[in-house]
Amino acid sequence: MKPDMTVNLAGMALRNPVMTASGTFGYGEEFAEYVDLETIGAFVTKGLSLKPRAGNPTPRIVETPGGMLNAIGLQNVGIDAFIQKKVPFLRSVNTPAIANFFGNTVDEYAELAGRLDQIPEVAALEVNISCPNVKQGGIVFGTDPDCAAGVVRACRAVTKKTLIVKLSPNVTDVVAMARACEDAGADCLSLINTLTGMAIDLNKRRPVLANITGGFSGPAIKPIALRMVWQVAKAVKVPIIGIGGIMNATDALEFMLAGATAVQVGTASFINPGAAQQIAADMENWLTDNGVADIKSLIGALQA
Amino acid sequence: MKPDMTVNLAGMALRNPVMTASGTFGYGEEFAEYVDLETIGAFVTKGLSLKPRAGNPTPRIVETPGGMLNAIGLQNVGIDAFIQKKVPFLRSVNTPAIANFFGNTVDEYAELAGRLDQIPEVAALEVNISCPNVKQGGIVFGTDPDCAAGVVRACRAVTKKTLIVKLSPNVTDVVAMARACEDAGADCLSLINTLTGMAIDLNKRRPVLANITGGFSGPAIKPIALRMVWQVAKAVKVPIIGIGGIMNATDALEFMLAGATAVQVGTASFINPGAAQQIAADMENWLTDNGVADIKSLIGALQA
Amino acid sequence: MQFTAMILSNAEVSPGYWRMRLTAPPEFASASPGQFVMVRVNNAIDPLLRRPFGVFDVGTHTPAHSGAAAQPYFEMLYRVVGKGTAMLSTLHETDLLDILGPLGRGFDLGDSDEEKLIVGGGVGLAPLYLLARELVKKSPVRLFAGGRTRDDILCITEFERLGVECYTATEDGSLGECGLVTEALLRRLDALQGRASIYACGPHGMLNAVANIAAQRGIPCQVSLEGYMACGVGACLGCVAPGNRHSAETPDFRCVCTEGPVFESGELKWRD
């Protein structure tokens, strides 16, 4: 018998728990040649802002041991072009599309959430709170529980869609952040976003990235992500999406044992554009081979 | 001409900037077969406590992509056995030995600092503040600026030796931690200690480590370490020891460009027991090849 | 397209430069000159990301002994500069590699009545051989190959065999003219009678010089860029290069892996 791969993410029914992570899968279309989108649970678009953003100067990416740094600078087409040029594609695919978005003030977040709420093709909203708050001296929303809660409350007020809050790992106490976001009305938490890292070119005596620091992702960060998912899953009631260095089905299943209801595949899609589809298929095979009838039985099933 | 490899670490003259990191080099003797200790700048002993500590149950270590987790549980012989059994060896080596130590209360830290201060063979003290404060509900000293400052002040009061404070990376704002320790009297800051991570055994549905979580080290963490060293170096006046994923001379020199006066080699000694000696030799060769007369000219020389 | 290729040969053609031939699916034969592949160097995580390389040549090998099926292949010409290329150079015949490609927008072959001036710096020659093979079918083609020293001048015999007239220049004078290859290009442009069009690939400084020359003389010019790439398919936005309207205030970035790697030089931003 085929195992039951479906999961329920705060009211959203997914055919399986494998999603693609924001910023690593374009707007979905870019991967159409490599991934049959209807074999994965959901996909998340590149982070959207109110105005189009051109992003940072280059170099923007650099490989590090077991990982990579990116300083794309949140380049994106902006909400208007998203609606005009990208949404029609979403309509053609029978898989939930989740819009990731960010702002530099609470008002910007709220305005975006309100506009995305109106788009029927957008199944859920994922708030990226790893952005500087320009009204508070550039402190990153996602590193202060009150700032984060402010963003979440403002978004919650304007949307009834599933509201996913994506947590930053660059904090002392991720559980406090998670609780603050849950209390402020998040339906679901996704974690982790990238860690802040840096690479140096010895011969040029310069940082490799034009932006100096960048977001650290890839298999190297998995132990940190797994630890945070486990800590947060014990502390909150809302479902969790595990993210960070997931390269294969084993990694994905480990995140589920740690307490994740679904997972997002990020950097792996760069190395193998078909990664998400492959991981979903391999997870199903693992369930079959191990006599697990329902993937939901693995969520938080870690014996610890 | 041979380049000048000497550096001055808060009054301590080192023949070169390469040290070995606490917990990865035993008490020095263990590596005598593989490293001529008089070819490296200094070595740091396994972290000491007042009483001997037996450490955690096993498994205590696990490999992760590009890194490893350890949950040794600070097993060590305790200060008395250190004085009796390990100090005689230190006397035989013409290289500064730095004693790393930790406690679970401010008083324990101060008592250890006071006792280590009396040992002529100990060239400097490195305070590991990544330990839970049992009097404050187990909050880790190194994650709260006030707690950390309390430890540093107490140690400072009882020793005139060079006092190195080793910072934890598991914080939102490492610069605030660094400033608090500098203000409290640290002569020098070393960073980073391990990040907190976790690994899961899918088939057993259990954490791999008996302790569930462990300290994450190795090349994978280098981008985070480099970023933190760079941030802290800009913010404080005391010299910095860069630690985290240093595997070769290039890595070490990158840390110096970021602002480190010296570096510590940790996990690399497991993979290649002669790593520290090799790195020091290769750094000197790099200086020669690149016409750099004095390694001190590289400290903080990053063009950013 | 993603496929597993088997290495047919891997040989050092000049110190530090290697030429690798790999099996390809039949569809690969339609790769256009200037397109590239993303190579996964091994299955471990070190190196983690794929490495981009131009398509040097495509073809079909018909084995000598009758009966064996004809084998489509492609070739890469690569320089060992770091970890990934060093590992590639240790691979042997029959080893397997995971390939993504052909990717990107290649060269526009232009009009047949133009004289084609190809400018390559060092391993920048890699995507220009397949280009020359196509161009010689319709137009006269000249190659201007430059490098630091003679070891950096690659595969000239192959170009000559196509009927391409080759000029070489090295900075140390160890082969051909002493100096920059753009000088020979300028002389040719001065002597030129009819229309011409330029195709260039190589270090950014060289491309900049060629683009400026082309702009001054109003000659169409296509350049093939490099950029740090993670995905190769337009998703990561890591590889972008500044377009002609780019400024710090109003950035204008082009995606090298999907809009390029070949661009009309006028589309891009250059230093004067």
Add this chain to the structure above:
Amino acid sequence: MQFTAMILSNAEVSPGYWRMRLTAPPEFASASPGQFVMVRVNNAIDPLLRRPFGVFDVGTHTPAHSGAAAQPYFEMLYRVVGKGTAMLSTLHETDLLDILGPLGRGFDLGDSDEEKLIVGGGVGLAPLYLLARELVKKSPVRLFAGGRTRDDILCITEFERLGVECYTATEDGSLGECGLVTEALLRRLDALQGRASIYACGPHGMLNAVANIAAQRGIPCQVSLEGYMACGVGACLGCVAPGNRHSAETPDFRCVCTEGPVFESGELKWRD
């Protein structure tokens, strides 16, 4: 000792089990049975840590054609279980490996008037061959080799060639007796006239059973343990195992890489 070894051969001796012969410096010949090496699988960071393996055999190869120098070597017998061992199994003759060793405390060869009873489970046989080679010089030696299935019973011919009397048992009965190898051991102990001493290596459950049997009968017993190792030289304290005085309140840990891997079974903590 740290050295670069060249692979002389690497062959699958049973499904999933490989035997590798590598060059060694002359000093390696003094490795004692039960010692191990730490192998760096490659120069990349994946896998990162060295992998520990017992020394299966040491020797000197005198090439057939006269003139060539005699070549000291050592052998490992390994089972492919994960990434590192999978990579080892793909290596070829002439490939190089960085080796640390011989490390740790090996077996005490005991008195010559004892009958030596060697118990090995699966790849646990690895360090027992060199042991048997030494023991047969002075005492009668019997081997009790167990495994899940017949594929897990390794190199019995080699032991027999030493003059060792071999008993085999498999859990599925596909080779030798059906059941656990400890049953044959018990029978031998029952029949035993004089003194005996036990040497065991294999899965922890098997060692536990053997240690309990030895304790009940008051027979000296040495076991070779495994432990997750980072350094192999006593620095990381990752590899420890609970000693006989161990309890949650008063922990007593022994360092497997320096105090072991071979321990008197009485020194360690076992389940009843």
